[in-house]
Amino acid sequence: MMxxxxxxxxxxxxxxxxxxxxxxxxxxxxxxILIGLIGAVLFMAFSTLSMPFLAISLxxxxxxxxxxIIALVGAFRGPFSGFLAGYIGVAVxxxxxxSTIVSFxxxxxxxxxxxxxxxxxxxxxxxxxxxxxxSILSLVGLVLTALLLVVVGIVVEGYSxxxxxGFVLLPMLTQGIPTVLLLVPVSARVIHAAELKALPTGS
Amino acid sequence: MKTTVxxxxxxxxxxxxxxxxxxxxxxxLPAPQITVGVQVVDGVTFRFADYMAIDHxxxxxxxxxxxxxxSDFQPYGSWDGWYADDFFGLQxxxxxxxxxSVSMMFESTLGYRTDYYRNFSRDLIRKMNTTEAExxxxxxxxxxxxxxxxxxxxYWWPNTTTPDSDDLYVGGFRGPANIMWTGHYALMMSLFxxxxxxxxxxxxLGWFVADWNNSLTTDGFGNPxxxxxxxxxxxxxxxxxxxxxxxxxxIVTTELYDNMYNTSYMEGGMWEYGLxxxxxxxxxxxxxxxxxxxMMKPTGFVESPTGPDYTFPGPSLDxxxxxxxxxxxxxxxxxxxxxxxxxxxxxxxxxxxAYIDVYGRELSGxxxxxxxxxxxxSTFGTFDILGTLFTLHLAKQRGDFVTRDRILNFLWxxxxxxxxxxxxxxxxxxxxxxxxxxxxxAFGWIWAKSPVSIKDLADARSPDFWNYPYISKAxxxxxWVYQAVWxxxxxxxxxxxxxxxxATLTFSNxxxxxxxxxxxxxxxxxxxxxxGFRLTLDPGVYNLVIK
Numbered sequence: 001m002m003x004x005x006x007x008x009x010x011x012x013x014x015x016x017x018x019x020x021x022x023x024x025x026x027x028x029x030x031x032x033i034l035i036g037l038i039g040a041v042l043f044m045a046f047s048t049l050s051m052p053f054l055a056i057s058l059x060x061x062x063x064x065x066x067x068x069i070i071a072l073v074g075a076f077r078g079p080f081s082g083f084l085a086g087y088i089g090v091a092v093x094x095x096x097x098x099s100t101i102v103s104f105x106x107x108x109x110x111x112x113x114x115x116x117x118x119x120x121x122x123x124x125x126x127x128x129x130x131x132x133x134x135s136i137l138s139l140v141g142l143v144l145t146a147l148l149l150v151v152v153g154i155v156v157e158g159y160s161x162x163x164x165x166g167f168v169l170l171p172m173l174t175q176g177i178p179t180v181l182l183l184v185p186v187s188a189r190v191i192h193a194a195e196l197k198a199l200p201t202g203s
Numbered sequence: 204m205k206t207t208v209x210x211x212x213x214x215x216x217x218x219x220x221x222x223x224x225x226x227x228x229x230x231x232l233p234a235p236q237i238t239v240g241v242q243v244v245d246g247v248t249f250r251f252a253d254y255m256a257i258d259h260x261x262x263x264x265x266x267x268x269x270x271x272x273x274s275d276f277q278p279y280g281s282w283d284g285w286y287a288d289d290f291f292g293l294q295x296x297x298x299x300x301x302x303x304s305v306s307m308m309f310e311s312t313l314g315y316r317t318d319y320y321r322n323f324s325r326d327l328i329r330k331m332n333t334t335e336a337e338x339x340x341x342x343x344x345x346x347x348x349x350x351x352x353x354x355x356x357x358y359w360w361p362n363t364t365t366p367d368s369d370d371l372y373v374g375g376f377r378g379p380a381n382i383m384w385t386g387h388y389a390l391m392m393s394l395f396x397x398x399x400x401x402x403x404x405x406x407x408l409g410w411f412v413a414d415w416n417n418s419l420t421t422d423g424f425g426n427p428x429x430x431x432x433x434x435x436x437x438x439x440x441x442x443x444x445x446x447x448x449x450x451x452x453x454i455v456t457t458e459l460y461d462n463m464y465n466t467s468y469m470e471g472g473m474w475e476y477g478l479x480x481x482x483x484x485x486x487x488x489x490x491x492x493x494x495x496x497x498m499m500k501p502t503g504f505v506e507s508p509t510g511p512d513y514t515f516p517g518p519s520l521d522x523x524x525x526x527x528x529x530x531x532x533x534x535x536x537x538x539x540x541x542x543x544x545x546x547x548x549x550x551x552x553x554x555x556x557a558y559i560d561v562y563g564r565e566l567s568g569x570x571x572x573x574x575x576x577x578x579x580x581s582t583f584g585t586f587d588i589l590g591t592l593f594t595l596h597l598a599k600q601r602g603d604f605v606t607r608d609r610i611l612n613f614l615w616x617x618x619x620x621x622x623x624x625x626x627x628x629x630x631x632x633x634x635x636x637x638x639x640x641x642x643x644x645a646f647g648w649i650w651a652k653s654p655v656s657i658k659d660l661a662d663a664r665s666p667d668f669w670n671y672p673y674i675s676k677a678x679x680x681x682x683w684v685y686q687a688v689w690x691x692x693x694x695x696x697x698x699x700x701x702x703x704x705x706a707t708l709t710f711s712n713x714x715x716x717x718x719x720x721x722x723x724x725x726x727x728x729x730x731x732x733x734x735g736f737r738l739t740l741d742p743g744v745y746n747l748v749i750k
Contacts, residue, residue, distance in 0.1 A: 186217050
């Protein structure tokens with residue numbers, strides 16, 4: 001039976017969730033969704049770029065700017081925004097750029113998961129420790145994303161394990177790991193510095 | 204801001220690491236895009252984007268292929284850089300499909316017909332026709348046919364073991380039961396004649412077409428027989444099995460031969476029985492083609508105790524599932540759907556969506572590949588790559604450029620681009636995966652990207668075409684010809700060219716001294732010579748209208 005105390009308790013428990021997901025009120029929710037959508041647009045834009053790479057034997061090395069967008073949106077605006085950037089970026093990007101929806105948009109969920117994981121923590125971009133935390137959580141998000149992509153591919157799309165490992169998992173990791181370890185913290189720091197300059201009182 | 208940013212050791216270290224890593228992995232950038240402008244000359248507007256074009260990468264790849272093919276680099280029976288020693292039985296296919304690919308490229312700049320392209324095409328045909336007598340075990344004849352492991356030589360129809368006077372010998376390399384070589388060889392020759400019109404291969408080509416007609420409409424001795432020698436209206440390979448894909452090659456050849464020389468083999472019903480046979484006996488539940496039909500028990504065939512139960516004649520069966528399913532493959536369909544479209548578009552075009560649906564597998568929005576067989580979709584190997592390569596051209600021919608690009612994104616970005624020091628040649632380095640793929644991945648790019656498909660090439664050029672102005676001589680080693688075509692409606696030659704070092708081009712067939720225009724302004728008249736008109740260009744990139 002629902003009591004007044006229980007109801008109050010539910011409200012108390014929901015508060016951290018809303019704060020964590022930056023959905024405290026209408027204004028905050030608006031900005032969270034807007035930034036997520038802007039991230040999705042940037043994701044789509046970066047996905048059209050032909051990035052330089054180097055193949056050594058069967059390993060492909062390079063930078064993936066798309067996952068930087070997801071991680072940064074998650075880091076700066078929380079998990080919901082980060083998830084939106086990844087999910088909408090992949091799902092709508094696939095539809096607009098390639099006229100397809102792959103695996104019922106489960107791949108979008110895989111990418112959104114990265115933004116979600118990164119956004120679960122808060123960061124002080126002025127400190128190296130926090131930037132390192134950002135790198136590590138981005139790495140965790142990346143690995144989860146890559147594994148989920150392969151699982152979805154094998155189970156839903158039905159492609160071979162060899163293709164999943166050789167053409168999805170390996171390139172994702174050999175390009176993604178340097179990206180999240182190097183480019184994500186550097187970009188976060190630069191954006192933070194620009195933010196401080198544009199908004200001297202902080203945000 | 205700079206101070207704020209740099210006052211953090213972690214940031215500084217990661218920034219240095221990023222710069223080092225980005226520097227080390229900085230490569231494989233896209234080749235320069237060609238420029239296509241708009242010009243108005245004498246009140247007539249010329250939009251270069253309206254004309255067919257090939258890009259810088261395709262030309263660099265062609266220059267690389269030339270080092271493998273041209274007799275200037277190696278004799279016909281040498282195979283340096285082909286890495287084909289472990290792929291004897293496949294090598295001639297590489298030669299054939301290379302010819303089809305470059306023919307699409309030649310057609311894209313059909314007003315550029317110097318020795319460079321012509322000699323390449325001729326040398327490729329000569330490599331295809333290397334004989335045991337001259338090149339021993341390095342010949343295609345040995346590698347494709349008479350290699351002892353194939354057991355193709357002692358073959359008579361219908362009796363394979365005790366031939367008597369009523370049997371027909373079909374075991375020759377050039378004989379009626381080797382369509383997997385004769386078909387390709389003849390199509391290579393017919394494309395050469397279509398593109399360059401020298402007449403030098405016409406007789407040999409005509410012999411093959413007549414021989415096929417004899418095989419398909421008579422008992423082989425000239426007596427009319429429905430379904431031909433083997434009663435199926437198709438010509439076998441190996442030599443006891445017929446394939447849709449292999450027969451699609453001589454069908455295109457016959458169409459083109461009829462179109463070029465005003466013969467009527469197709470109208471005469473040469474292939475009708477075979478197409479009906481395919482429809483009735485070589486399709487699956489989707490209406491797509493199955494991969495192979497045995498007209499007889501193959502010589503030396505040993506039925507595996509754990510394999511499927513074959514009946515002869517009957518369809519080839521899947522050897523992995525082993526439950527009597529027919530053998531199906533994407534390479535069979537990707538190939539046949541494209542090459543049969545000219546003749547049988549009413550059948551093949553509606554099958555394309557089903558083909559992509561059944562055989563396509565999506566890795567992401569921008570990447571997909573084609574599985575070898577839907578009977579066992581979770582395996583991956585050579586034939587999946589083969590099916591993927593064949594589908595590139597089919598998707599292009601169908602105008603499905605989204606699928607074409609998604610397939611390109613699957614394979615090619617895995618390989619480094621290797622450019623020569625002078626920037627003239629480029630190939631994709633496949634050595635870590637499979638060296639034999641190197642030439643195929645090179646011409647595969649042209650196969651996928653050139654704006655012409657095999658269906659276009661089945662039409663002959665109009666008789667008027669040979670009177671149009673064209674580039675007959677040039678300093679080919681100094682130029683990149685992206686667009687070259689005579690616009691017969693506007694009476695002007697369109698030339699989009701990059702010049703590395705001062706180069707001269709000779710134009711033939713102009714009936715008056717032409718003037719070259721750039722950006723709508725006259726650069727000057729071409730210089731009249733005995734054999735045409737000469738244009739000299741300094742290094743640079745030009746969009747020229749010549750009229």
